[in-house]
Amino acid sequence: MTTTASRSTIFRRPKTTTGFWSWITTVDHKKIGIMYGYTAFFFLLVGGLEALLLRIQLAGPEGQFLSQAEYNAMFTMHGTTMVFLVIMPMSAAFMNFLLPLMIGARDVAFPRLNALSYWVFLFGGIFLYSTFLFGTTGAPAGGFLADEVSRLGSAPNAGWFGYAPNTESQYSVGTVLDYWSIGLQIIGLASLLSSVNLITTIFNLRAKGMRLLRMPVFAWMSLVVNFLLAFSLPIIAVALWMITFDRQFGSQFFQAANGGDPILWQHLFWLFGHPEVYILVLPAMGIVSEVLPVFSRKPLFGYAAVVFAGAAIGFLGFGVWAHHMFSSGIGTVAQAAFGLSTMTIAIPTGIKIFNWLGTMWMGRLRFTTPMLFAIGFVAMFTIGGLSGVTHSVVPADWQQTDTYYVVAHFHYVLFGGAIFGIFAGLYYWFPKLTGRMYSEKLGKLHFWLMFIGFNLTFAPMHWLGLQGMVRRTWQYAADTNLGPWNMVVTIGAFVIATSILVFMWNWVVSRRRGVQAGIDPWDARTLEWTIPSPPPQYNFAEIPTVTSLDDFWHRKYTEDDEERPVRREGADALVAELEHTGRHPDRPIHLPAPSYFPIAVGLSLPLVGYGIVYHGEVWGLALLVVGLLATVTSFIGWAQEPSEPEPFGEEG
Amino acid sequence: MADLAHELGHHDEHEGLGVDNRKLAMWVFLASEFMFFGAFISTYLLFKGREGLTPPIPRDLYDIPFTSVSSFVLLMSSLTMVLAHNALSRKDQPATRSWLLATAMLGMVFIGGQVFEFSTFVQEGMTMRTNAAASGFYLLTGFHGTHVVIGIIMLLSLYGISRRQDGLSEAKGLNLELVGLYWHFVDIIWIVIFTVVYLIP
Numbered sequence: 001m002t003t004t005a006s007r008s009t010i011f012r013r014p015k016t017t018t019g020f021w022s023w024i025t026t027v028d029h030k031k032i033g034i035m036y037g038y039t040a041f042f043f044l045l046v047g048g049l050e051a052l053l054l055r056i057q058l059a060g061p062e063g064q065f066l067s068q069a070e071y072n073a074m075f076t077m078h079g080t081t082m083v084f085l086v087i088m089p090m091s092a093a094f095m096n097f098l099l100p101l102m103i104g105a106r107d108v109a110f111p112r113l114n115a116l117s118y119w120v121f122l123f124g125g126i127f128l129y130s131t132f133l134f135g136t137t138g139a140p141a142g143g144f145l146a147d148e149v150s151r152l153g154s155a156p157n158a159g160w161f162g163y164a165p166n167t168e169s170q171y172s173v174g175t176v177l178d179y180w181s182i183g184l185q186i187i188g189l190a191s192l193l194s195s196v197n198l199i200t201t202i203f204n205l206r207a208k209g210m211r212l213l214r215m216p217v218f219a220w221m222s223l224v225v226n227f228l229l230a231f232s233l234p235i236i237a238v239a240l241w242m243i244t245f246d247r248q249f250g251s252q253f254f255q256a257a258n259g260g261d262p263i264l265w266q267h268l269f270w271l272f273g274h275p276e277v278y279i280l281v282l283p284a285m286g287i288v289s290e291v292l293p294v295f296s297r298k299p300l301f302g303y304a305a306v307v308f309a310g311a312a313i314g315f316l317g318f319g320v321w322a323h324h325m326f327s328s329g330i331g332t333v334a335q336a337a338f339g340l341s342t343m344t345i346a347i348p349t350g351i352k353i354f355n356w357l358g359t360m361w362m363g364r365l366r367f368t369t370p371m372l373f374a375i376g377f378v379a380m381f382t383i384g385g386l387s388g389v390t391h392s393v394v395p396a397d398w399q400q401t402d403t404y405y406v407v408a409h410f411h412y413v414l415f416g417g418a419i420f421g422i423f424a425g426l427y428y429w430f431p432k433l434t435g436r437m438y439s440e441k442l443g444k445l446h447f448w449l450m451f452i453g454f455n456l457t458f459a460p461m462h463w464l465g466l467q468g469m470v471r472r473t474w475q476y477a478a479d480t481n482l483g484p485w486n487m488v489v490t491i492g493a494f495v496i497a498t499s500i501l502v503f504m505w506n507w508v509v510s511r512r513r514g515v516q517a518g519i520d521p522w523d524a525r526t527l528e529w530t531i532p533s534p535p536p537q538y539n540f541a542e543i544p545t546v547t548s549l550d551d552f553w554h555r556k557y558t559e560d561d562e563e564r565p566v567r568r569e570g571a572d573a574l575v576a577e578l579e580h581t582g583r584h585p586d587r588p589i590h591l592p593a594p595s596y597f598p599i600a601v602g603l604s605l606p607l608v609g610y611g612i613v614y615h616g617e618v619w620g621l622a623l624l625v626v627g628l629l630a631t632v633t634s635f636i637g638w639a640q641e642p643s644e645p646e647p648f649g650e651e652g
Numbered sequence: 653m654a655d656l657a658h659e660l661g662h663h664d665e666h667e668g669l670g671v672d673n674r675k676l677a678m679w680v681f682l683a684s685e686f687m688f689f690g691a692f693i694s695t696y697l698l699f700k701g702r703e704g705l706t707p708p709i710p711r712d713l714y715d716i717p718f719t720s721v722s723s724f725v726l727l728m729s730s731l732t733m734v735l736a737h738n739a740l741s742r743k744d745q746p747a748t749r750s751w752l753l754a755t756a757m758l759g760m761v762f763i764g765g766q767v768f769e770f771s772t773f774v775q776e777g778m779t780m781r782t783n784a785a786a787s788g789f790y791l792l793t794g795f796h797g798t799h800v801v802i803g804i805i806m807l808l809s810l811y812g813i814s815r816r817q818d819g820l821s822e823a824k825g826l827n828l829e830l831v832g833l834y835w836h837f838v839d840i841i842w843i844v845i846f847t848v849v850y851l852i853p
Contacts, residue, residue: 105666110675192684200677204668211667230680234688238695241791251780251787253695259784264698268691283748543666632805639809 013593017537025594027111029538033097034116034433037237037426039122040089046129048500050074052493059490061478063613065370067155069137071474073176076344080180081572083280085523086126087418091283092117092191094425095198095222097433101528101535102216104207104544109200111592112638113193119602121190127606128183131155136174137196156180159472161273162243164254169247170553175613178247181240182609188233189605195229198222207527209546213307216526217300220307221286224314228275228282231318239265248612252353259308265316270321278317279382280414285352288374291424292356294524295371296363299550302355309348316345326397335394342392349385353378368522369443373424376451378564380416384409387462402472405465411458423450423503430507431521435533436514442506449499456492460485504537519579525553597638604630678830682837685799689841692795696788696849704781713773714850722765724847726800729758730839733832740828745819749811755835756807759800766797784825789849799838806831810823 014025023031046482054074057063066074096114100107108114135154156176158167165175204224206215215223243265245251252258254265293300300306322338330338354380356590365371387409391397400406423446430438469482476482520529530552531540548554556571604627611624669676700711729849736751770790780790810828814820 110677196677196680196684199680200673204671204673204676206667208667230684234684235691238688238691241795242695242787245780245787245791249780251791252782252784253787255784258782259699261698261784264695268695271691321802346724428673578774636809 006283010535013200014596022594022613024599025596026173027107027115027592027594029100029108029111029114030535030537030539032114033093033095033647035118036089036096036121037093039118039125040086040093041331043081043085043089043125045500046514047086048497049077050078050081050135052497054078057474058476058486060487061480061483062475066474067150067153069149069157071491072157072472073137073153073155075472076156076159076180080128080184083160083276084225085128086182086189087280087414087422090422091225091280091418092121092194094218094283094287094422094429095194095225095251097530098429099201099219099222100200100205101432101487101531101539102219102526102548103202103210104527104540105201105205106539106589107542107592108197109205112595112598112641113197115595115598116601117190117194117197120193121187121597122608123602124183124186124190125553126387127186127609128156128179130606131179131183132175135175135176135179137176140171140173161269162265163269164243164246164262165248165256167243167265168254172397178244178613181247182612185237185240185244186605188237188607191229192599194232195226195233198226199230199372202226207544207546209551213304214546214549214551215291216286217303217306217310218283218286221310224310225279225282226312228279229316232272234274235268236276239268239272242268242436243613248615263325263328266325267321270324272325274321275314275317277410277413278540279311281417281421282313284377284418284425285310286322287421287425288356288377289427290526291374291428292359294428294522295366295368295374296360297366298359298363299525300355301552301628303363303549305327305351305506307353307426308356308359309351312344312348316341316348320345323391327401341395343389346385346389353382353385368427369438369440369447370424370428372444372451373420373427374448376447377420377424378418380412380420380454384412384414384416385528387412397503400465401471403465403569404461404469407457408461408465411461415454415458420450420454423447429528430510430523431517432528432533434514434533435517436510436512437517437521438510438514441505446499446502446506447611449495449502452493453495453497453499456495457489458492459486460492464489481597519582520552520575523556525550527552530578530582532579536583536584536587538591541582541589592644595638595641597634598636599642601631601638604628604634662717663839674827674830675833678833680702682833685841689792689796689844692788692792693845693848696785696792699783699785699788700849702785704750705785707783708776708778709783709785710773710778710789710849711853712775715769715772716850717756718765719850722769723837723842725758725765726762726839726842729755729762730836732758733835737828737832740820744764745814748820749814752807752814752828756804756811759804759807759835763797763800763804766793767831770794792849796838796841803831803835803838806834 014021023035026032047402053066054071057066057071057074057135096108127254132151132155135156137149137154137157154174154176156162158172158177158180162177162180165171167181202215202219206212212220242251244255246253246255252260254260254262256262260498289300289306319341320338322334323342326335326338360375387405391400391406391409402615427443430436464482466483467482469476469486476486517533519532521533522529527544527546528535530544544551555574557565558566558567559566607623607627607630609627610629611620611622614620616626672680699705700709732751732754736748736755739747739751778786782788810820810831813827
C-alpha cells in the first residue's frame with residue numbers, strides 16, 4: 001500500500017505507515033502530537049493520583065495516611081509531574097498537531113528533530129519516574145526523618161523548585177535528587193529542541209499570504225512560548241548541571257561554607273521558573289483566543305492588542321523572577337523593583353482579559369463544551385491573576401509566602417488557567433483529530449463537575465492560607481481548626497477526579513461511535529478546518545494561499561450594512577469542494593520519510609543519565625560509555641540518512 | 653544564497669524570513685546558547701572575589717601568556733573556517749578540505765592547551781572541590797571545551813563527507829555554513845571568557 005524509496009544506509013529504512021512500528025518511526029507532526037497528548041494525559045492521571053494521596057493525608061488533622069517521607073515525595077512529584085510532564089507536553093501536543101495545519105504547512109521544519117523531541121521527553125519522564133524503582137533516600141546525619149522509607153517515598157522530595165542547600169548531598173542523601181536533576185535536564189533538552197524547531201516552522205513555513213499578523217493567535221502565542229523556552233531553558237540547564245556536579249563530583253556551587261551561594265540557585269531557578277509560568281499559560285491563552293471568536297461568531301476583539309500583549313507578557317516575564325524571593329533577604333531596592341515589575345505584568349494580562357470579554361460582548365454565543373471551558377478559563381484565570389497581584393505587595397507577600405494562599409493562587413492560574421484552556425482545546429479540536437463529534441451532554445457534565453470541584457478544592461485554600469496553614473507540611477494540629485475546610489478541599493479533589501473519569505469515558509466512546517464531524521463542524525475561521533477530518537497525512541492537497549486574517553471565515557461570510565455576518569451563497573459548496581479536493585490531491589506529494597534514529601537517540605540519553613548517577617560503580621561507568629557511544633552512533637546514522645522529502649502516501 | 657534557496661524550493665510555496673530553515677534554527681539555538689554561557693559567566697563573576705574561599709583560587713593560578721597563545725590559536729581557527737567557506741564557494745574541494753582540517757587541528761591544539769591547563773591547576777592544588785570560584789571556573793571553561801570538541805567532531809565529519817566522490821556539494825555547502833556559524837559562536841564565547849574571566853582582575 002505504501003512505497004518508500006529505500007536507499008541503503010546503516011539499517012534498512014522504515015516503511016510502514018500503519019501499526020506499531022509506524023508510531024515508533026513516525027516523523028509526522030500529527031502522530032507526534034497525538035503521542036505527546038496521550039503521554040501527557042497519562043502523566044496527568046499519575047500526577048492527579050499523587051494529589052489525591054496528598055489530599056487524603058490532609059483531609060483531617062494529624063493524618064497518618066502517608067509518612068513524612070512519602071508526603072515529601074508526593075508533593076514534589078506532583079508539582080514536577082504537572083509542570084514538566086503534563087502541561088508542557090500537552091502544550092507541545094497542541095503545537096505539534098495544530099501549528100502546521102494552522103499556518104498551512106505539510107509538516108514542521110525538521111520532522112525528525114520533532115520526533116526526537118518527543119522520544120527524549122518520553123524517556124526523560126520514564127527516567128525520572130524510575131526513581132520509584134531504583135531511587136534511594138534517607139535521613140541526613142542528625143536529621144529527624146529517620147524512619148524506614150517505602151518505595152512510594154523513594155522519589156525526589158525537595159519540592160519542584162528543589163531549593164539549595166536542601167538538595168545538596170549532605171542534607172539529601174541517596175539518589176532520588178539525582179534522578180530529579182538529571183531527569184529534568186533530559187526533559188528540558190526535549191523542549192529546547194522543540195522550541196528551535198517550532199520557531200523555524202512558524203517563521204519559515206507559513207502559507208503564501210499568511211503574514212505574521214495574519215497568523216491565528218494560537219500560532220502567535222506558540223511563537224512567544226517557544227522563544228521563552230529557548231531563552232529560559234538554558235538557565236535551568238545551568239542550575240541543574242551545578243546541582244548535579246555538586247552532588248556527584250563535589251563542586252561547591254551551593255555550599256555556603258566554601259564561598260558557594262544557595263541564593264544563586266533561587267535566582268537561576270526563578271529566572272527560568274517565572275518565564276516557565278508563562279510557558280505554561282500562554283498556549284492556553286492561544287487556545288482560548290481561537291475558541292471564543294468561533295463560538296461568539298465574531299472576530300477576536302483587538303487581534304493586534306492580544307498578540308502584542310502576549311509578546312509583552314513574554315518580555316516582562318523575564319523581569320519579575322525575584323518576586324518568588326521576597327522572603328529570601330534580597331534587599332529593599334530589589335524588593336521594590338520586582339514588586340513594581342510584577343504589577344506591570346497585570347497590564348498586558350488585563351488587556352487580554354478585556355479583549356476576550358469584548359469578543360463575547362454582543363456575540364451570538366453558543367455554549368458548547370469548549371466554549372464553557374474557555375469562559376471558565378477567563379473567569380478562573382482572572383481570580384488567579386488578581387491574587388497574583390497581591391503578591392507584588394511585598395509586606396503582604398511576607399504574610400502569604402509558604403502558605404496555602406500561594407497554593408490557591410498558582411492553582412487558579414495553572415489549573416483554572418492552563419488546564420481549563422487545554423480542555424477547551426481538547427474538545428474544540430476533537431472533531432478534527434478523530435473525524436467524530438464528542439458527546440455534548442457528557443462534555444457539559446465534565447465541565448460542571450470540574451468547575452465545581454476545582455472551586456471546592458482551591459477556593460478554600462485562600463482562607464486556609466490566610467489563617468496560617470503552611471505549605472509542604474504533612475500534618476496540622478487539631479486545635480488549629482483547619483480541619484473542616486481541609487475536608488472540603490479533599491472532597492473537591494475527588495470531584496475533580498470524577499470529572500476526569502467522565503472526560504475519559506466521553507473520549508473513548510466518542511472516538512469510536514461519535515457522529516461524523518465533517519471538515520468544519522464549528523463553522524470556524526482558521527485553516528485547519530479547511531481540510532478533511534482527520535487530516536490526511538499530507539495535510540493540504542494544495543498549499544493554500546491566504547489573503548486576510550481569518551481567511552476561511554471571509555470565504556464563507558460577508559457582512560451586511562450593520563456589520564452582521566451573512567453567509568455567502570457558495571459557502572456550503574465551498575466546504576463540500578474543500579472536503580473533496582482535500583482527499584484527492586492532483587499530484588504526488590513528497591513527505592519526509594520515517595526514521596529509526598530519533599527513538600535511538602532518545603533511548604540512549606537515559607543510559608547516560610544512569611551512568612552519571614552510578615558513576616561510582618564500574619557498571620555505572622560502563623553504562624555512561626555505552627550511552628554516549630549510542631548517542632553518537634545514532635546521530636551518525638541520522639546524518640547519513642537522506643533528509644529530503646520522498647514520495648510517500650497512497651493517494652497521489 | 654538566493655539561488656541556493658530557490659533550488660531547494662523552500663521559498664516558492666511559503667512566506668518566510670528569507671533565511672534557510674537550518675540557518676534560522678542554528679541562529680535560534682545559538683541565541684539560546686548565549687543564555688547558557690551567560691549564566692555560567694555570571695556565576696563565575698559572582699564567586700571570583702568572595703571572601704573565605706579556600707585557596708588557591710583561579711586568579712592565583714592563571715598563566716596569562718600561555719592562555720593568550722591558546723586563545724590566539726582558537727581565534728586563528730575562525731580565520732581558517734572562513735577560508736574553508738571561501739574555498740567551497742570557489743568550488744575548490746581540495747582547498748576546502750585542507751582548511752577544514754586546519755580548523756579542526758587548531759581546535760585540537762586549543763583543547764590540548766585546556767587539558768594541560770586543567771592538569772597544571774589540579775597539580776597546584778585547585779580542583780572543582782576546592783572552592784566555589786574554582787567550581788565556577790571548571791564548569792564554565794569545561795562546558796566551553798565540550799562545545800569545542802563537538803565542533804571538532806562536526807568539522808571532521810564534514811571532512812569525511814568531502815572525501816567521498818561527490819564531495820561537499822552546493823546544497824551541502826550550507827552544512828559547512830552551519831558548522832561555521834557554530835564554530836564562530838564558540839570562538840566568540842571564548843573571547844568573552846578570556847576577557848572577563850582571565851584578563852579583568
